[in-house]
Amino acid sequence: MRAEKLLCSHRATIREVMVCIEKNGKGTAFIVDDEGRLSGIVTDGDIRRLLLEGYGLNEPIQDYMKKDFVYASTREKAEEIQKKFNYAVRIVPIVDENGKPVDYGEYNENIHISLAQPQLSGNEYKYLMDAFLSTWISSTGKYLSRFEEGFSAWCGTGYGVATSNGTTALHLALAALGIGTGDEVIVPDLTFAATINAVLYTGAKPVIVDLEEESWCMDPEAAERAVTERTKAVIPVHIYGQPCDMGRLCEMAKRHGLYLIEDCAEAHGAEWNGKKTGTYGIISCFSFFGNKVVTTGEGGMCVTNDKGLYERMRILRDHGMSKERKYYHEVVGFNYRMTNLQAAIGTAQVERIDEILKWRTEVEKMYRQAFQGIKGVILQRDDLKGRKKIAWLVSILVAEDRRDAVLKHLKETGVDARAFFIPLSEMELYSGYAEVCRVSRKISHMGINLPTTWEMDREKIQRIAELVTEAL
Ligand SMILES: Cc1ncc(COP(=O)(O)O)c(C=O)c1O
Incomplete structure (x- = not known):
């Protein structure tokens, strides 16, 4: 049971809850009654505030714990649980039909990485x-x-x-x-x-x-x-x-x-x-x-x-x-x-256009480092003679039969990635204007565009590379 290390009895003192939080590393304790039902939540922030207000370490936690907390039931889908997170709620207990905490949902930093949020912080x-x-x-x-x-x-x-x-x-x-x-x-x-x-x-x-x-x-x-x-x-x-x-x-x-x-x-x-x-x-x-x-x-x-x-x-x-x-x-x-x-x-x-381009180049560099040595991912070429590309989105190719699985995995984790454009020649509306375009079809079916949103950093890029690799 994943929630076990977060559990504390409602008879515990502030000190005992602090120890539990310190050990579980999640910044949160789930307080349970004698039947093991969830009766409160305490975060490390709550403890800090109690101590600053002068409460002693041996005071009983049940007098101070949060009793109107956010929780989810084991019947709820992951998407529903995701909606319960906000800037203050980072861990959501998941309780069974008897109200006992069995698991928890954790806010994932990588959720909601948009494809290309603009940078508008100049003039x-x-x-x-x-x-x-x-x-x-x-x-x-x-x-x-x-x-x-x-x-x-x-x-x-x-x-x-x-x-x-x-x-x-x-x-x-x-x-x-x-x-x-x-x-x-x-x-x-x-x-x-x-x-x-x-x-x-x-x-x-x-x-x-x-x-x-x-x-x-x-x-x-x-x-x-x-x-x-x-x-x-x-x-x-x-x-x-x-x-x-x-x-x-x-x-x-x-x-x-x-x-x-x-x-x-x-x-x-x-x-x-x-x-x-x-x-x-x-x-x-x-x-x-x-x-x-x-x-x-x-x-x-x-x-x-x-x-x-x-x-x-x-x-x-x-x-x-x-x-x-x-x-x-x-x-x-x-x-x-x-x-x-x-x-x-x-x-x-x-x-600020040169500054924006410089930053985008840095983002692409971080992606190249994150994908280094990963078999099955081909990055868009940046070494073609006479050409200096810019980093618009970061474009990669993966095996055609894994492309949609990678996109699905990224989407489910909240990363807004996109498939390449469908070749014009594959659409009924335009196919009459084309011969078969072999190269374009191959590339289009393998291609994924990854986010270059303004909020990208090394950690997010590393996470995206891991997610791509997991689904290959
Ligand atoms: C290659 C290409 N040409 C033309 C356009 C059309 O630009 P807009 O969306 O501003 O009409 C786009 C836009 O996304 C594009 O990617």
Whole structure:
């Protein structure tokens, strides 16, 4: 009986309960009556308070123990018991049908590790309140230009057009390039659906291609094989923080006269050949969703060095309205504007982006150490020539037939991990646009993304590595 070492008779003195707590190492004693039924709980904090108040060690505990305590019954499920914990209740006695304590539930530090809680402790609140109090809460206000200029400069590009989210950024880029019905656009099989959906919004036909085995990014050879006379653009996606082979993709795009649009949603600050991703595309698109490296809650941005495209995107973002003549529309545009409130958060995030990335790199390093020597776990490569990946989530591969068991084990323990994206080619909605993508399917079925939430530390990471290993 696991509860045994926590039991003390209600006839015990404060001193005897202290000894029990000292020995059991759980910081708690369960006080039982002569029939062995639970009648009270005492924690080491309770004892400390009694002594500070001047009570003697030989006083009887039953006069001072907690009688209105939290407990559970053996009939309750683990999830129900978990709900009973709070900042003060760390141990919950579990009693049988006679009220006798037989076990206890213990608060597990590793429960509730979210996937990617953002870090908002810089000037985010201050700027957000400033924007709020200014009453410029829609899509006009000083933070919009500050954010656009700050983020695009950090990327190393001349112009930024902030959008309502990363999906609208992709659509805006395609629309500004005049891509539409009759055109083809090449996309990778392993990506979030936004990449292909944005192509479909334009009326163009997406053409899905397979990945490189090592980088999990779009395979430049597969992309080249997919080029036809109708191909207008290619959208490499820097998946899970890993930059694509921009050397070969840019060269291929140039040779065939294609527009190259980078999908940088998951790779803020990743580099190819010492230059940031986002600087290679004619337009590059970012997402600032809550789980991204830089976040504005929802949000996105197109960055470019092309002034004409910049101006065109600004018009299309705002219903296609002329900048010279209010309410005069020359093209069918969209409302893809970002609000000043989002931009206020983004402005503060940009101030600390290098610090955020540095910290994420540390988290990834701790994961690499924790998984060192563990057979059956393959970490995303960080040593590919010419590529400097960033730590967005921490991505691993395990055997395909154990992947779901690992995810289940993590979920049951409260760790918010995610399976890789389902390959586009495996979904009925998109499969008509793809050949069989062997590499993408293999990687997708083995892949797990682990948390990089702001609260990560070595202990939590070690625990996650243990949990993964237990389920392999
Ligand atoms: C690769 C990729 N592209 C595009 C997007 C779309 O961004 P958003 O969610 O901001 O619309 C995401 C978002 O999660 C993404 O992961």
